[in-house]
Amino acid sequence: MKKLLLVLSLGLAVLTGCNDKGANTPPPLITDPVLPPVTEEFSPGETVTITGSGFTASDEIWLRMPTKADGDIQATIVKQTPTEITFTVPQGLPEGECTLVLKRGGTEMVLGKVAIGESVPAAAARLYGLGDHGVYEIDRQTYALTPILGDADFDFSSSNVYDASKNTIYSIEWYEEYENIPDTESKLSSGIVVKSWLGTLDLNTNTFNRVPLKDDIDYFACLIDGSLHLLAVPLTDDDHIRLYSVDPATGTQTEVIDFGSWATAFGVSSDTYDIAVYSTPCLVSGRLLMAFSLYGADSHENRFAAFDLNAKTMIPGNTIPFGSDDTEGNVCFFERQGETYTAVVSQNGTSIDSPFNTHFLTFDPENLAAGETVYTLDNAGCFDPQYDPVTDRIYWADYWEQSGTEASGDYTTGTDLYTFDFATRKAEKSFTWDEMIWTLVLAR
Structure with a gap:
């Protein structure tokens, strides 16, 4: 009986810990985010649009490289509404997948991945x-x-x-x-x-x-x-x-x-x-x-x-x-x-x-x-x-x-x-x- 009570107590402690952890998780910055499929590549200079609910004018989009040593690179936002945000892919990014991060003040939210394609020479201004x-x-x-x-x-x-x-x-x-x-x-x-x-x-x-x-x-x-x-x-x-x-x-x-x-x-x-x-x-x-x-x-x-x-x-x-x-x-x-x-x-x-x-x-x-x-x-x-x-x-x-x-x-x-x-x-x-x-x- 003591052994059974001990197991039940441990189980309750685990459940309680899980609930506490969930309670400390901050709410998402936006809901229902939709990104382009990773099969679609975007070259530096091209624009990417993300849809969702709850975007604000203070939101920033950053691209996170596969290795943290490369650091995050901020993208320039060209259009923003409460339900979508469009940004320009920065120059100088390597080809391959990178992670999109939404930052608002001191909080950030990982949105997903986007595929970066080969740089295309831009037309002279x-x-x-x-x-x-x-x-x-x-x-x-x-x-x-x-x-x-x-x-x-x-x-x-x-x-x-x-x-x-x-x-x-x-x-x-x-x-x-x-x-x-x-x-x-x-x-x-x-x-x-x-x-x-x-x-x-x-x-x-x-x-x-x-x-x-x-x-x-x-x-x-x-x-x-x-x-x-x-x-x-x-x-x-x-x-x-x-x-x-x-x-x-x-x-x-x-x-x-x-x-x-x-x-x-x-x-x-x-x-x-x-x-x-x-x-x-x-x-x-x-x-x-x-x-x-x-x-x-x-x-x-x-x-x-x-x-x-x-x-x-x-x-x-x-x-x-x-x-x-x-x-x-x-x-x-x-x-x-x-x-x-x-x-x-x-x-x-x-x-x-x-x-x-x-x-x-x-x-x-x-x-x-x-x-x-x-x-x-x-x-x-x-x-x-x-x-x-x-x-x-x-x-x-x-x-x-x-x-x-x-x-x-x-x-x-x-x-x-x-x-x-x-x-x-x-x-x-x-x-x-x-x-x-x-x-x-x-x-x-």
């Missing part, structure tokens, strides 16, 4: 220059400019996006117009109104169409789930930042998200503070990354920020390094091989004529903070960098004016083409044009 008097296709070997749009009075900003599905570039144009308006109607200088347009450059037909947008608003273009959107930052007494979908043919805007007051998010009063936007939005893991200059009568700080598309909130980030309180600057973001980088441009001095310096840094999109400095380029700016995964390089235009005065008419203008090679960690001036090129767009 086309490089375009948006200039003061025209739009040009740029020869990637000789850097010769071929006009594809005639001479016109363009006012391109650095807010440009390329839509590969339509082979189209969308661009924001703006300029300041003087009008007789009271100070109370605008926070801008008396009599200045900011006019904006949305430009559509169809690269299939080399035609351009421009439609007007609302006055006194800074607009920034971005693609979300393959559709054109505008992030709108009012320059008047309205301090709410909003996201709109937009019809490129008419400029008609439909509000998608009101992110609320930037003054409230930063903990200041909009009566005593203003903001200037120093970057175009970069979509990473469901967040639009941005950079702001927040300034009041006695204070000035440059901060990273993000707009969370899932939580519909604005999130202030860390202070931007290398920034100066009383000089101009710019901040850009780009992705490379599943990692995010930022280019911080600041003036090397306190004078408006001081030269620019550029700092390339790694960036943590979760904590909105800059990391290690990858490279520092003295006496040159970097505006709207274009990353090419085929060459593993960044391309950008740095325009300039020199000699003489504008009043005397003997000043000269031009643009330097810069490249940064990640393999050599070296930046160099590759070419100089006589034309004023505001920004580059890489069509890939």
Whole structure:
């Protein structure tokens, strides 16, 4: 009898241990995941779609190599909904099966395996220059400019996006117009109104169409789930930042998200503070990354920020390094091989004529903070960098004016083409044009 009781007790202990273990197992991040069959191979650069229930905007997809020494490699997510997620297979992966891991915060879930095929040489991306008097296709070997749009009075900003599905570039144009308006109607200088347009450059037909947008608003273009959107930052007494979908043919805007007051998010009063936007939005893991200059009568700080598309909130980030309180600057973001980088441009001095310096840094999109400095380029700016995964390089235009005065008419203008090679960690001036090129767009 004692022996039987002992067996029963041991059995109960085993069952109890199993139940305790099950109780400590965290719930799955998603349910009903469906992956492509392992018989289907995906080459680097191709996209993979996973379906399921419960995906969130903060989810990340990582590829785990057969040997842990190879580490996990993060994939770039190109589309995400609550029921599916699509990512691009990173470059440089070996052929064979690897494990897909879904990560959310500090938790991860193994989804299954995917077959990686042979790398297929990618087609060379086309490089375009948006200039003061025209739009040009740029020869990637000789850097010769071929006009594809005639001479016109363009006012391109650095807010440009390329839509590969339509082979189209969308661009924001703006300029300041003087009008007789009271100070109370605008926070801008008396009599200045900011006019904006949305430009559509169809690269299939080399035609351009421009439609007007609302006055006194800074607009920034971005693609979300393959559709054109505008992030709108009012320059008047309205301090709410909003996201709109937009019809490129008419400029008609439909509000998608009101992110609320930037003054409230930063903990200041909009009566005593203003903001200037120093970057175009970069979509990473469901967040639009941005950079702001927040300034009041006695204070000035440059901060990273993000707009969370899932939580519909604005999130202030860390202070931007290398920034100066009383000089101009710019901040850009780009992705490379599943990692995010930022280019911080600041003036090397306190004078408006001081030269620019550029700092390339790694960036943590979760904590909105800059990391290690990858490279520092003295006496040159970097505006709207274009990353090419085929060459593993960044391309950008740095325009300039020199000699003489504008009043005397003997000043000269031009643009330097810069490249940064990640393999050599070296930046160099590759070419100089006589034309004023505001920004580059890489069509890939």
